[in-house]
Amino acid sequence: MKKKVLSSLLALTLAIGALSGCGNSNAGNDSAGSDGAANESAAQAGTESETGEEGQSAEEPASETAAETGADFSGVSITMLNTKSEIQPQLEAAAEEWGALTGATLEVYTIGGDSSPAKEIGSRYAANNAPTLVMGDPQDVSDFCEEYGADLSGESWAANGGTKYGIMKGDVLYSFPFCIEARGLIYNRTAIEEILGEAWDPASVTNMDDLAALFERLAQAGMELPVALNMEDWSIAGHYLTQMYEEQDGTLATTEKFMEDLKAGTVDLTENVRFNAMLETFELLMEYNSNKSDPLAADYDMNAADLAEGEVAFWFNGNWAWAEISDYIEDGTELGLMSVVQNDTTGNANVNTYLCGGATKQVMIDKECNDEQQQAAAKNFLDWLVNSEAGQNVLVTECSLVPAISTITQEATNPLARSVQQYAAEGKLFDQPSNYPGDHWATVGAIMQKYLAGEETREEFAKELQDYWTGLN
Amino acid sequence: MNRIKSSITNNIGIFLVFAGPAVLAFLAVIIIPFIYGIYLTFTSWDGISRNKPFVGMANYVSVIKDGPFWSSLGLTVFYVIIAVLTVNAVAFALALLVSGKIKGSNFFRAGFFTPNLIGGIILGYIWQFIFKNILVSIGDTLNIAFLQKSWLSSSALAFAALIVVTIWQYSGYMMLIYIAGLTGVSEDVREAALIDGCTGSQVTRYIIIPLMRSSFTICIFLSITRCFMVYDLNLALTEGGPFGSTTMAAMYVYQKAFSSKQYGVGQTEAIILFLITAVIAVTQTMISKSKEVEA
Numbered sequence: 001m002k003k004k005v006l007s008s009l010l011a012l013t014l015a016i017g018a019l020s021g022c023g024n025s026n027a028g029n030d031s032a033g034s035d036g037a038a039n040e041s042a043a044q045a046g047t048e049s050e051t052g053e054e055g056q057s058a059e060e061p062a063s064e065t066a067a068e069t070g071a072d073f074s075g076v077s078i079t080m081l082n083t084k085s086e087i088q089p090q091l092e093a094a095a096e097e098w099g100a101l102t103g104a105t106l107e108v109y110t111i112g113g114d115s116s117p118a119k120e121i122g123s124r125y126a127a128n129n130a131p132t133l134v135m136g137d138p139q140d141v142s143d144f145c146e147e148y149g150a151d152l153s154g155e156s157w158a159a160n161g162g163t164k165y166g167i168m169k170g171d172v173l174y175s176f177p178f179c180i181e182a183r184g185l186i187y188n189r190t191a192i193e194e195i196l197g198e199a200w201d202p203a204s205v206t207n208m209d210d211l212a213a214l215f216e217r218l219a220q221a222g223m224e225l226p227v228a229l230n231m232e233d234w235s236i237a238g239h240y241l242t243q244m245y246e247e248q249d250g251t252l253a254t255t256e257k258f259m260e261d262l263k264a265g266t267v268d269l270t271e272n273v274r275f276n277a278m279l280e281t282f283e284l285l286m287e288y289n290s291n292k293s294d295p296l297a298a299d300y301d302m303n304a305a306d307l308a309e310g311e312v313a314f315w316f317n318g319n320w321a322w323a324e325i326s327d328y329i330e331d332g333t334e335l336g337l338m339s340v341v342q343n344d345t346t347g348n349a350n351v352n353t354y355l356c357g358g359a360t361k362q363v364m365i366d367k368e369c370n371d372e373q374q375q376a377a378a379k380n381f382l383d384w385l386v387n388s389e390a391g392q393n394v395l396v397t398e399c400s401l402v403p404a405i406s407t408i409t410q411e412a413t414n415p416l417a418r419s420v421q422q423y424a425a426e427g428k429l430f431d432q433p434s435n436y437p438g439d440h441w442a443t444v445g446a447i448m449q450k451y452l453a454g455e456e457t458r459e460e461f462a463k464e465l466q467d468y469w470t471g472l473n
Numbered sequence: 474m475n476r477i478k479s480s481i482t483n484n485i486g487i488f489l490v491f492a493g494p495a496v497l498a499f500l501a502v503i504i505i506p507f508i509y510g511i512y513l514t515f516t517s518w519d520g521i522s523r524n525k526p527f528v529g530m531a532n533y534v535s536v537i538k539d540g541p542f543w544s545s546l547g548l549t550v551f552y553v554i555i556a557v558l559t560v561n562a563v564a565f566a567l568a569l570l571v572s573g574k575i576k577g578s579n580f581f582r583a584g585f586f587t588p589n590l591i592g593g594i595i596l597g598y599i600w601q602f603i604f605k606n607i608l609v610s611i612g613d614t615l616n617i618a619f620l621q622k623s624w625l626s627s628s629a630l631a632f633a634a635l636i637v638v639t640i641w642q643y644s645g646y647m648m649l650i651y652i653a654g655l656t657g658v659s660e661d662v663r664e665a666a667l668i669d670g671c672t673g674s675q676v677t678r679y680i681i682i683p684l685m686r687s688s689f690t691i692c693i694f695l696s697i698t699r700c701f702m703v704y705d706l707n708l709a710l711t712e713g714g715p716f717g718s719t720t721m722a723a724m725y726v727y728q729k730a731f732s733s734k735q736y737g738v739g740q741t742e743a744i745i746l747f748l749i750t751a752v753i754a755v756t757q758t759m760i761s762k763s764k765e766v767e768a
Contacts, residue, residue, distance in 0.1 A: 119731045122520040143734065144521045231626075233714075296626035296715045297605055368523075439733040446717030453626065453715065 073377040074103030078370065080133035080378075081124070083117040084178075084361055085110040086323055090398040094391070098384050104377045118438065130369040132378045135178060138434035141362040142167050145174035150365040150375050152176065157386045157405045165359035165404040167434055175362035176382050177404035179395070182337065182357025182420045182429060183239045183318035186325075189334040191310030195221045202336060206352055208281050208343040215288045218313060225290040228303040228315040231452065233445020240316060241448060242436065243340060243356045244278040249348050252431045259433070262469035269462035277342035277351075279458055285316065286452065295452050304328060307335075316340070318357070319416035322400065326414065337419040350430075355423050358432040359404050437472055444468055513740045520736035532741040542742055545725040546749070552632070552721065553700040556639045560696050561689070564644040568651030569677070582652070585645040593642070597709020600638045601625065604710075628718035631711045635719060638710060639700065647692045654688030655681065683766050690761040694754055701750040722746050 082091050088110045095106035109131075111120045117136045121144075124130045130148065134141070141149075146169050152158060153173040158166075165177035192200045195218055205211050218226040230236065248258045261267045269275045290312050291298035304324035307315040310333070315321070319337065329335075341352045365378045385391035386405050395403050396410040402420045412418045423429055447464045450456040456464075514532050516525040536542060567585055571578045588596065604624045612620025624630040658681050666680045704723040707713065713720035713728075720728075726746060730739025 116731055118520065118734065122731070122736075125521055125523075140521075143519065147522055147524075233712075294609075294622045294626050297609070297623035299605060437733070439728060442713075442728060442732055443717070446714065449714060449716040455716075 071102055071380050073373070073380065076103075076373050076377045077105040077107070078132035078374045078377050078381075080106060080108045080363075080381075081117075081120065081131040081135055082108050082110045083120075083135045083137070084399075085112075087399040087401075090394060094385070094394040094398070095381075097390060097394075098381055101384070102377070102380060104380075106377075106381060125368070128369055130366045132366055132370045132374050133381065134364045134366055135361050136364065138167060138359065138362050138432075139436055139438060141175050141364050142434040145169065145364050148364070148366050148368045149174040150367040150379075152365065152379070155379060156383055157407070160407045161405045167362055167364075175364045177359030178361040178363050179359065179399075179401035180357060180404045180420060180424055180429075181318050181320055181360040181402070182355040182423060183243070183316070184337045184339050184355045185341075186307060186315045186317055186321065186335060186337055186416065188307055188310055188313050189336060190332070191223075192218065192313045194310065195223050195313070197221075202338045205338065205341055207341050207345075208277075208284060211281070211341050212284055215284070219288070223311075223313060225288050225292060226313040227285050227288040227290060228306050228312045229285055229289045229291060229295065229298060229452070230300060230303060230317065231291070231296045231298040231449065232300065233449065234441045235317065236448045236452060237445035238441030239318065240282065240340070241278070241444060242432070242440075243430075244272075244274050246356045246430045246432055247274050247278070247348050247351050247354075250350055250354065250430045252433060255431070255433050256435070259435075259469075262466065263472055265466070265470040267466065267469075269466055270459055273344050273346045274342075274348070274351075275462065276458075277344040278340070279461075280344075281340055281342050283458075285314075286454075295454075296449060300324070308333065319402065319414075319420045322414045322416045325416075335415045335419075337416055337423070350428070354428045354430050355420070356430045356432060357420065357423070358429065362434075440468075510740055511744060513737060514744055516737050518736045519734045520730060521734075528737065532737045535738055536741050536745065539738070539742070541720075542722070542725055542729070545720050546722045546746070548632075548719070549701060549703075549722040552635065552703070553697060555636055556643075556700045557693060557696045559636065559640050560643045560647060560700075561692055563640055564647035564692065565651050567644060567648040568655055571648070572652050572655045582649070585648055587645065588641050589643065589646040591642075593705030594709045596638065596642055597706050600634070600641075601710050604634050625711055626715050628715055631715060631719050635703075635707065635710060638706060639703070642706065643696060643699065647696065650688050650692050650695075651685070654685030657688075658684045686761060686765040690758060690765065693761065694758055697754050697757060698750060701746070701753075 080091070080095070082088055088108065091108045095108050099105050111117070118140045121130070121134060121136055121140060125144075125148070134148075145167055151172050152162070152166070152175065153171070155162060155173075155176075157176070158173050162177065163173050165180065166173050167175040187202055189200060189202065192214075205214060215226055245255050245258055248254045258267070286292070286295070289295060289298075290306060291303075301324060303312075303315055303317075304321060305328040306312045308325045308328035308330075325335070337355060339352050339355055345351055363382065365375050365382075367375060370378070385395055386403075386408065392403070392408050392410055395401050396408065397413055400413050400417055402412055402417045402424065412421045444465060447456075447461060447468065451458070451461040513525070515527055515529060517528045517531070518525040571581045571585070575581075591599075608620050609623055611617070612622075624634045662680060662684070663676060666676050671679070702723050703721050704727065707719065707721045707724050711719045713724055722742075723746065726739050726742045728739075729742060730736045733739075
């Protein structure tokens with residue numbers, strides 16, 4: 001009797017296993033909705049002859065709006081994972097607008113603060129229910145785009161910044177660079193000029209000595225600690241320290257080679273010019289840090305408020321910080337971004353005039369769980385964002401982003417974004433690699449926090465950093 | 474023969490009607506994922522790819538060599554010991570207090586229980602604000618040296634902060650179970666003891682506590698398992714910081730699986746964490762069960 005129950009339970013288990021097995025074979029039908037189980041080749045033929053979307057964008061790359069001129073995706077429903085949760089409402093509105101033009105439905109969803117993009121994407125693929133448009137961090141997208149991503153090399157925007165900022169594997173472009181972000185020292189020009197009582201030009205600061213002299217003048221004029229430094233691991237290790245890799249000579253190839261050498265253990269960081277120069281400047285910032293008494297208790301929002309209100313003059317961060325700064329800032333305050341200036345420029349003469357930055361969010365189109373028609377619709381949505389005035393408006397004005405595609409010429413809406421836009425237009429951005437180890441910011445962040453708290457010397461920090469890299473093997 | 478057969482089918486039918494849905498749900502959300510999880514420990518899956526290369530015991534070998542994992546596990550054990558003792562001591566004391574004849578005992582019960590209704594993440598952020606801003610400004614105004622720096626920026630104090638918040642979070646819940654235990658001890662036994670000449674504290678020590686051992690069993694079991702798996706509080710309050718010194722095992726496992734993209738290794742560590750927790754919890758339950766008495 002007992003055996004019977006047991007065996008029927010086992011049978012049940014098998015049955016469930018079999019069911020979930022079947023799920024794999026008709027993946028994507030859930031999200032495909034109307035289309036049912038159309039097989040791949042049929043769908044492919046269908047899309048190309050029915051909509052002609054591909055052909056159209058190839059023929060007239062600059063056409064005002066591919067979407068308005070006839071692409072019809074009635075009944076197609078697609079989804080988009082948005083990992084920039086601050087622009088969720090704007091993207092939802094954009095999805096509706098695009099949907100009204102094409103007849104398709106685009107559902108944009110985002111993730112909460114307690115989940116990471118990588119985890120979300122992983123669980124979606126495990127459930128065979130990946131979104132059509134997958135927005136992720138560069139290193140995540142780089143990890144899986146060859147397996148899951150659609151080839152975007154033929155898109156209208158590929159030549160205008162797509163291949164420069166998007167993720168390439170060999171000759172194939174796998175992602176749409178959603179926005180450019182760059183990091184550096186944010187300055188509050190208004191506050192500096194008020195304290196000094198004279199006009200101040202950020203271009204006058206050409207190396208670390210200039211910066212130190214300026215700090216000293218500010219301190220004497222009454223702003224004793226003119227710098228705000230974050231304590232978050234992503235800020236100090238993910239953003240500050242990584243400049244050291246990216247500025248070795250400013251080319252992506254050298255950066256990647258440098259990381260390989262670090263892994264192989266052939267680099268002595270204490271001898272490395274950029275490491276020392278970068279940390280020398282960091283030590284200067286630490287000395288004038290407004291959170292100096294307890295650097296690890298620094299509060300991100302307080303830093304933003306201090307900079308906006310002119311309590312401090314400098315804050316190491318990036319243009320995304322506008323979201324917080326704008327809560328506190330008064331009209332007419334002039335802000336901008338400048339390089340983290342260094343004294344020793346051996347090996348890279350541009351370090352004091354360039355910013356480190358690149359496309360920080362990449363949008364991939366999934367080809368595993370979404371059929372050809374859904375992929376075509378997704379491509380059309382990206383095309384609409386880039387080529388229609390309404391779409392450009394969404395990116396630049398509504399979301400306050402710096403677009404990576406050069407044909408979008410609208411001027412950015414906030415001073416930090418304008419700053420980055422200018423650096424990008426002048427070609428003064430050092431590329432960032434998309435293959436940092438996933439735990440770099442967290443693990444190295446913990447090490448660097450010790451250094452920031454003054455519990456570790458530069459040599460000890462260098463040693464631990466080298467150990468981290470060699471430990472990756 | 475036929476009758477036996479039909480009674481078996483009958484029995485299966487009855488079993489499926491009553492227990493079927495629960496068994497099905499249990500299988501689907503616990504057993505199958507668990508078995509699948511064990512299978513994943515033998516692969517070097519990155520968490521996203523379709524390929525799950527089979528690597529045999531390699532993950533177990535690399536876990537054994539993973540020093541930071543063992544130190545986070547050691548820290549977790551230390552945390553569990555302190556947290557379980559203090560949470561239960563505080564909870565029992567509170568239970569004794571609010572089950573006495575004091576005014577507004579229902580109000581106090583509700584008050585002590587409320588923290589448990591707040592999710593760990595939110596609770597973590599609230600306390601982060603208290604430790605980072607409120608205590609610091611109190612320390613500044615009153616010139617109390619050990620409050621002037623944020624607790625969260627020193628590793629020993631950040632750990633203490635975790636303990637404090639854990640007590641705050643769980644003791645109300647455990648208190649409720651202890652109250653149930655206290656009220657379950659019949660008034661007759663108590664009175665008999667008093668008539669026999671026991672003092673109030675002797676009644677508690679020799680009569681009430683032995684009779685409500687099952688409450689202790691439950692509370693210690695719950696607090697052990699919950700504290701071993703602490704994650705949300707850890708994440709929201711200290712984020713493993715300062716400099717990674719308060720990273721508990723569950724958080725380390727999460728980072729391994731999802732930040733370092735070594736899902737196989739992370740899963741292996743999760744299984745080890747599960748085994749340790751299970752062995753400790755089951756041993757504890759067996760020992761305390763054997764000491765339970767009935768009136």
